[in-house]
Amino acid sequence: MRNRMLKLMSLFAALALVASACGGSSGGDAGDESGSDSTAVGSDDTTDDTTDDTTDDTTDDTTDEETAGGSVEVFSWWTGGGEAAGLDAMIEVFGSTDPGITFENSAVAGGAGTNARAVLASRLQAGDPPDSWQGHAGQELIGTYVAADQIEPLNFLYDEQGWLDVMPETLIPLISKDGNIYSVPVNIHRANVLWSNPTVLSDAGIEMPTSLDEFIAAMETLKSGGMDAPLAMGEQWTSLHLMETIMLASMGPDSWNGLWDGSVAWDSAEVTKALEDYNTVLGYTNSDSSSLSWQDAGQLVLDGNAAFNIMGDWQEGFFRELGKEPGTDYVWSATPGSDGVFQFLSDSFVLAKGAPNRDAAIAWLTVAGSNQGQDAFNPVKGSIPARNDADRSLYGEYLLSAMDDWASNTVVGSLTHGVVANDSWKSEIDSAVGLFLIDKDVANLQTALVAAHAANG
Amino acid sequence: MTTTAGKAPIRRKAFSMEKWWGLVWVMPSLIAVMLFVYGFIGWTARVSMSAWKGLLPNYDFVGDDNFVALSKDPRFDIDIKNTAIFTFVFVLGCLIIGFLLAVLLDKGIRGEGFYRTLFLFPMAISFIVTGVVWRWLMNPAQGDRLSGLNLLFDKLGLDFLINSWHATPEWGIAAVALPAVWQMSGYTMALYLAGLRAVPETLREAARVDGASEYQVYRMVIIPLLRPITLSAIIILGHISLKVFDLIIALAGKQVALDVPSTYMWTTTFDGYFFNRGAAIGIVLLMSVAVLVIPYLWYTLRQERDL
Missing domain, CATH: 3.40.190.10 (Periplasmic binding protein-like II)
Incomplete structure (x- = not known):
């Protein structure tokens, strides 16, 4: 009788723990993802994005026609330090140039963007892309997202904005494939x-x-x-x-x-x-x-x-x-x-193929590639602009030396x-x-x- | 409905209605489990035999290629070695400390309830938090940058205990198992304590009357009686250690030296887009947990039925 009690108890304990461990881990995973998604939506960096949850869904269908309205969801791993501050500065510029568009800051925290990229990968596989996301310029973007046909070429925007004249020639081939330019670099790091x-x-x-x-x-x-x-x-x-x-x-x-x-x-x-x-x-x-x-x-x-x-x-x-x-x-x-x-190395933003708010995303990319946007972002982030017509008075001693080297040195990419x-x-x-x-x-x-x-x- | 129920024998009808409703109530979770557990296991198995690399699915069938590649992968060798060391230190540490704590509490110490709660508390913490805290405690810095436990050892004059913890070559993973022991030995204690309470006092008395020393009472009477508890503790702790992920990520970050299958699965899938290899590692992990858990469940269920 006692023996049986013991066995029952131990079996129960084992089952309970297995169950709770399974539940715990799968619940944890799910929590992880929805957690990041909700950080994504309700990120504390921008205070005005909590209200757009409701408006977002209803305006989705109309934003294509109305360039000045709606929202844009931008995905990044800039959640702390100079990066987040730089992004906030650029968002502020965006707020003044495109006051009608609500900026949805979907930033996912975690080591050098690996967590964010995992969340992004599952969203893309689920056919739920953010309008624009951050990625390192070069093969990281091309090898992954261009190969999977997830982002749109941006040549039209470069022509329209005259960026080819102000961005270094060496940069363009690295962010292009077959003559198509796929991202807007906002900064350069060495x-x-x-x-x-x-x-x-x-x-x-x-x-x-x-x-x-x-x-x-x-x-x-x-x-x-x-x-x-x-x-x-x-x-x-x-x-x-x-x-x-x-x-x-x-x-x-x-x-x-x-x-x-x-x-x-x-x-x-x-x-x-x-x-x-x-x-x-x-x-x-x-x-x-x-x-x-x-x-x-x-x-x-x-x-x-x-x-x-x-x-x-x-x-x-x-x-x-x-x-x-x-x-x-x-x-x-x-x-x-x-x-x-x-x-x-360079951080850049892309335009998602099938972006829910394509016009708003293009407005965002225009700011990201503009002098105003880059000069807001880079002094705070501690990097130099990808454009060569920056306002030098905004940058410190090191960054000025980096700008000079960027203009005169042989440029190679980082692994x-x-x-x-x-x-x-x-x-x-x-x-x-x-x-x-x-x-x-x-x-x-x-x-x-x-x-x-x-x-x- | 009511008219037909009136014609049929009432007892029987009520019973089958009850059964039917039971099935209805269970159905949603049954379907969810079938889909989200077994369905996805099947899907993962399929991916593990595919050539899916990159963001877009590629279901070209490649047979056991991914598993063969894993068996030749030097990083997976490290994963297996690390898992073996981790499991050994973790399970043995929990069993020994858990048992000793249970024996001490079973002696009728004053304020037993307080201590029981105290020892169980670490279990309420998630492995992530444990990992972060122990990352500070087990700071491997040497020289005048000593901190955490090493600094404590230094202040206490226990310099010989100062070590590199998880930065130790080869055996670093054993240090990672220590926080896990800290966290789960209270739970093991609870298991053993329940077991000890179920051992009838008459058996101990009888052993003592026969002239057994206290050590012999434990060695010959109590520990054998606790075998089912030990077995379930081993199963529970063993499958935790096979799945450990969060503790390692929080404590050590991503480094091959402290890699285990679950961390390799994560990095290769989401950093390198080797979905096929990630799925193969997942299947290997599932198999190894199944090897541990299924015979045990089968054995226990059969025993229950026999009784």
Whole structure:
């Protein structure tokens, strides 16, 4: 009898837990999605978007005829910091140029946009696209959304607005496919930047390195001087970022471009050399990198715990947010060995095929590509405009130097940030780098990179 | 309706009406379960045998290609190794700590209700919150940047305990299992406590009369009697550990070193658009949970019927 009670109890407990765990996890998933959807709709950034839920559905059918009314749903992963503030600034401009259109800010939070892209993917598969969404200019957009026939070419808008005259020529092929331009870039970031702490450098009697060899020698000096990890690095994607900048420095811009258009083989000797350089540089990074964000890594440099950090120029936005002074609290240069090369990435907005509010979406894109819109967004976000006719008085010391480099340097695309490779290829490279961080076997890494190229290139 | 009911034998009719209504009431959830659980399992199985890569579905049949590719995928090897270590540390940790707590509470300690609630509390927290809190506690920074538990060890003069936690090469995943042990051992305690309460005092008395020491009473009498509890605890904890996702994402982010099948499934599906591979991993996960749960349910249900 007791035994039976026991068994009944344990069975009940097991069933209850299995049930609650199943319910919990599926409920969690569902909650996740609807949660993000509702953040999407009721995002706190814009206060006026809560009321349009009701009007939205009813006006949907009429907005096509009435250009000045209705709403536009814009999807992004800009939910915090300078990004969200920049977006808000641009939304404000949109509010003044198109006062009749309600802006629906559908921002989904989460690491570098991966959560947002997952939500976007399921919405697109369900045939429920937002009117416009954010994406990294380049293969990330083209390889995914153009290939799936989800976005419209925007050549007409470029012609109408005269953007081809004010945006850099090098940018256009990267955001086009077969002569069709698919997105409106609002900003330019630079990936290959070395950040450093001038006090640490001068204490150790080191100059800012300009070549890979000097860079490694400088870190060796610092290490023998008692600094554990002269190069601050964060979680896994930041080491992918490190890898691409070191590869660029080691191979040079032509070979780097060649990797992505197929003219340079992944099993070539120069790739081996570049990966070995990457491995050498990794030897100077902190052991707790996997638990740090890129901000944490930047903080290590500011605090003098590390001398260097290689990160995109959003790091400067973080430094300024902390009230640090360029030149005295931090200095910068191109990643050693890549001077004269501007490895860029760009955020851009697209027009959904079958956008529910197409005219309003075009009005939004017009603002996103306008001088007014870009000069509202970029000084706040800490990036430079994609247009070359910006108001220079709005930008700080670093950004002005980046604008000059953007105008004069050789421009190449970034891997980690979606310019040169499609998402499938990039995620396979990311896996390979993750495995490399465990076994540090250059030959294995190269084999995996060759395979990734063969399957996805 | 009423006229026909009047003609038929009343007892029987009422019974079948009841049965019929029961079926009606159950129907919506039955249909929902068929569709949203079994239907989607079937769909996932189909996708796992397709060539779907990219945003648009591609149902070209490729047989077991995706599973073969997974078996050769070095990242999936890491996933399996990590799951094995995680499961081992998590299940064993919960069983041992849960059992010890239950034995202590069973001794008739004062304020037992308070302690029981205290030990159960972590279970009320979601794994995400646990992950974030333990991310701070298990900060692996060394030198003068020590913080969290490492700093505590340092202050207490327990320097030998300072370690890299989840940043430890190879075994980092074991550190990730610690918060999970913290969270679920209270629940295991509750299971064991219920079991201990059901062991009749007469059996203990009899053992003591026979000259058994307290240790022997537990070893020879109580623990064997608790076997069904241990079994269900293993099943419950085991399937939690196979599905663990949120804890790892919150604690470690996306890194291959601490990858498990569920995180690989997520990243490969939504970052890389390998829907076929993601579905294949999902099916492998389902199978491994099924291998654990189905024999147990079958065995228990049969036992119930026999009784």
